Amino acid sequence: MSIRRRSVLYLGLASLLNFSVSVLAWDFLGLFANTLPPVLSICVISLSITALFVSVWVLTTVVTMTWLRRIALMVVFAASLATVLGEVMVLISEDGSIGVGLIPATGTLLHVLLAALLFTLCFIHNAAKNIAGMTRDQSISTRD
Structure with missing residues (x-):
């Protein structure tokens, strides 16, 4: 696998992970229809924290x-x-007001x-670099 393809793969996987936070939070697939609400909140919190670490790693190593x-x-x-603070507020709130629900909705x-930004970066050729340590010498040459 070439280095450029690996960078695109990392950007694509980070994009998929961030998109899955929204899909899980809004429960589009109906996976949490028969469970208690705290289970969904805990899963969204853990997935959002995972997306944070993965996105920061990909952005700092790939984007130039x-x-x-x-x-x-x-943005991340x-x-x-x-997402995390909003879901925690939803877990500890008693009345479940709409204002409390808007915070995690904004996060998702x-x-x-x-x-969408990470997916777009997959196609911007100059935005992603080769991962350090895996490339040959790319020293800057000067014109005389």
């Missing part, structure tokens, strides 16, 4: 454009923070936005 990496890191931190929508 500094401004793009910073924007994506801000905001998405995970909103940010995860979808990040998944």
Whole structure:
């Protein structure tokens, strides 16, 4: 497998993981129809934290454009923070108000936005670099 393909694979897997946070949180597949609500919240929290670590690793090792990496890191931190804190607030709230539910909903929508960004980065040829340590010498040559 070439190094460029491996970078695209990492970006694609991180994108899929972030998209799965939203799919799991909204329970599109109906997996948690017969379980208690805390089970779904705990699964969403753990998947969001996993998506945070995977996305940060992929963004710091693969993406070369500094401004793009910073924007994506801000989005992934905001998405995970909103999702995790919102789900914890939903777990401990007694009334289940709509305001409390909007926080994790915003976090999951940010995860979808990040998944779209990571998926788009798979096709931007200059945004992803070869992974360090796996390439041949790429020193900068000067023109005389």
